Amino acid sequence: MRTHRKIFCLRCLKILSVLSGLLALCYACLPKPDLLPPDLEYSRTVLDRDGHVIFLTTTSDGMLRLPATLGQIAPEMLEATLEMEDRRFFSHPGVDGRSLLRAGWGVLSGKKLGGGSTLTMQLSRLRWGLQTRSAWGKCVQMFRAIQLERHYSKKEIAAAYFTIAPYGGNVEGVRAASFRWCGKDASELTRREAASLSAIPQSPTARRPRTAGNALLAVAQARLMTRLRANHGESPNELDGEFNLVPNAIPREAPHLARRRLREDHGSLTVTTSLDLTQQHVVEQSIRDFLSRWNSKGLRNASAILLHAPTGEIRASVGSADFHNVDISGQVDGTRAPRSPGSTLKPFIYALALDAGLIQPQTLLDDAPRRFAGYNPENSDHQFLGPIAASEALRRSRNIPAIELANRLPGGGLESFLRSSGVNLPQRSLGLALAIGATEMRLEDLAKLYAELAHPAQGRLSPEACWLTLDALRCEEPAAPIGLSCKTGTSNGFRDAWACGVMGDWVICVWVGHFNGRGMPGLFAHETAAPLLWQTVTRLKLTARPSEESRPPDVVRVPVCAVSGDLAGTLCSNRRDGWFIGGVSPITTCKVHQKSGDAVVEVWPADRLEQFRNAGFPRANSRQPVDEGPHRTNTIASPPRIVSPQSALTYYIQENAPQQNRLLLEANSGPDTRQIHWFADRRYLGASAPAEPLSWEPIVGDYEVQAMDDAGRVSSTHISVRLAVGNR
Structure with a gap:
């Protein structure tokens, strides 16, 4: 009996052992499945610079x-x-x-x-x-x-x-x-x-x-x-x-930038940005508060971008005042929408001119009527201030000095600089009108340009030129934050108002207007965009080192003549301190103050004297008039200055189109000139009054164009005339 029981138990153990082995084998052979459904789709997230989710799809x-x-x-x-x-x-x-x-x-x-x-x-x-x-x-x-x-x-x-x-x-x-x-x-x-x-x-x-x-x-x-x-x-x-969970808004911060980053990096579930959420909220609230004050006047939209210049990181980006507002086309990203930049490009003309040694901050520039190959620009106020210091011309956003400087820039000038910066410009040449915003540009690209002024690390603009440019742009208005350098711009038709500011390592640019291009007469940037910029900078609590601490060592202080803007000579009694870039800035000693017997007189070129007179403050009525005391104002017998045609340019004419082939000849001269006589290779072309154009129909060839005034003073320029491509 016991033997049978023992045999039965052994058999059971064998069966259990076999079953256990089979189970173990089956367990070991279980195929590996996917832990999650293979077609499972996930939401995508956008993170701020600290790794927090700011946007969830x-x-x-x-x-x-x-x-x-x-x-x-x-x-x-x-x-x-x-x-x-x-x-x-x-x-x-x-x-x-x-x-x-x-x-x-x-x-x-x-x-x-x-x-x-x-x-x-x-x-x-x-x-x-x-x-x-x-x-x-x-x-x-x-x-x-x-x-x-x-x-x-x-x-x-x-x-x-x-x-x-x-x-x-x-x-x-x-x-x-x-x-x-x-x-x-x-x-x-x-x-x-x-x-x-x-x-x-x-x-x-x-x-x-x-x-x-x-x-x-x-x-x-x-x-x-x-x-x-x-x-x-x-x-x-x-x-x-008693504790209750309640629905919260899905994270949708900085929707314009977040959506763009998701499109750009479409293969990633998680996209990281450089946004600072605290700064983002400050900029957004600043825009809301600003527009609440301007809403009654019809202004309902604005955009802004904040850059950290040393890293180039976007710390805040507001594409519109309200992403969900259809009435203002709120889903349009104003930081990426091309708009006319107005005068916001002028600082780069001056920085390039400083680097090229064309000017120093006190160099006198002409704010007077000029014609550039048929282009006859004006200032926004339709007035002319006469000779004006370069830094003052930039600060007061004068068009004529900026265009004249742009015309003198080497190496492709402003347009070449912008293209090399990655700014998306039309393929065609934009000409001198680019100096006053005759193109379209994105707010984000503009902010990156100003970041080069704040942190010139790429070598395209020198630290010295950038420092002098920002020094000229220091905001002096009582409401502006101390240490802020800013430039405004208003587009043609009052469609866009801009303000770009540099505060230490920070760049902030704002735009106000309407995405549909509707103009607002009286929408001046200094009254709208500039206050928004100042308010935002103040709320962000941005700071800058004192100007003297950030000054490059090659920017030196020298005495300049307060009258001529050149280096002060021994005869210059009215002096002031000015900035020069060592080894770059033009070193010209003042020639306006000259000795005449025992007296010191001011001697101005005739065209400059005429500019003073036209601007409403002739030098003869200065503090020491000609007829009183030993100081008096004289004029230099200078030849006419040819405005058009421009030297070394090639002009193209159309075959069988005489009315389109006329070239305007124009020169400025002193007040004693009544007529200017024109010659082409010594062939007489006719006469015109100063600053009045003479029409000439040239043929293909190379010419020396000469202008001679009543007194026989002559100036000349060389040009080429060619047949336009496609008309040969």
Whole structure:
């Protein structure tokens, strides 16, 4: 009897051993599935410079879903979820026998003793979309759970659950839920928030957070908090049931920049920017406050960009006053929309001229009527100030001096500089009108140009020229922040008003106007864009080192004549300090003050004397008039100055189009000149009054054009005339 029993036991052991071996073999041979659905689509995120999510998209099916790792989730969330769903998660093989027995006894006894599903089983149901109310469905669920546990670690399984668990509405995954229901990153969740979120997946529809609160969620989270407190040896707190999760706005900061970065980096789920969210909010609020004051006058839109010059990083970018406002075309990105820049390009003309040694800050420039090869520009106020210091001409945004300087710049001048800076300009040549904004430019490109003035690290502009340019642009208005250098610009037709400022390492540029191009008569930049700039800089609390501390060593202070702007000579009694770039700036000693017997007289070229007179303050009526005292103003017998045609240029004519082939001859001269006689290679062409053009119809060839005044004073220039391409 005992022998038979022993044989039976041995056989049973062998069968069990074989079965165990087969089970072990089957377990070992379980194929490795994907932990998550292979076609699972995620929301995309845009981060600020500190790694915070500032923009979150929905998937193509309208879901908010973000991949998660345990490192991205607060420990409180993992603790609360395991307490709610699976206390022995780290010890079972995917199926918890004790939980299944407890759940089964609950069904038989009619008592609610909790479910038997583990966290891995719940992941399996979500992963494969299983129906688990039937016995077969539950068996498949357990098999899938064991299969997952065979190939993945507990941390990987938990992370997958936190990626696709339902948290109410269109929210899946704890990271998306944290943004939607708590308004923060999942790594920042508190214990109460974690408990409330952990209660949602058991009944995501019924327990979805609502603005007015959700009683079912409150009861569930209170029970869970009581258990969590007990685990930590704490007493229950009646306030645990009063805590409410409410819907929060989906992160959609800096929508224009965020959407652009998502388009540019379309292959990445996470896109990082250099935005500083605090500075972004300051700039946005500044624009809102500014427009609230101007709304009654019809001004409703503005854009702004803040750059950190040493790094070139965009720290704030506001494309429009309201992204969602259809009436102002709010979804247009004003930082990228091409607009006419007005006078905001003038500082670069002066910086290039300083670098080329054409001027120093006190060099006198002519603010007088000029003609440039048929181009007859004017100042915005339709007035002329006569001879004016270069720095003052820049500060007062005079058009004629800027155009004349642009005409003298070497190496392609302003246009070449802009193209080499990456500014998107038309292929055709833009000519001298570019100096006063006759093109279109993006606010972002303009800010990058000003960053070169603030931090000239690329070698295209010298630190000395940049410092002198910014020094000339120091804001002197009482409302302007101390240390700010700024330049405004108003486009033709009052369609655009700009203001660009440099404050230490920071560059901020603003634009105000209308995206539809509607002009606002009287929309002057110094009255609109400039105050917005000043207000924004003040609120950002930007600072700059004192000007003297940032001055390059090659910028030296020298005495200059306050009258002529040149280096002060021994006869110059009225002096002032001026800045020069050592080895670059033109070193010309004042020739205006000359000795005449025992007296010192002012001797001006005839055209300059005429400019003073036309500007309303003739030198003869200065502090020491000609007829009083030893000082008097004389004129230099100078020849006419040819304005048109310009030297060394090639002019093109059309065949069989005589009316289009006329070239205007024009020269300026002194007040004693009545007529100017014109010659081409000594062939007489005719006479005209000073500053009045004479029309000439040339033929193909090379010419020496001469202008002679009544006194026989002659000036000349050389030009070429060629047949236009396509007419040969």
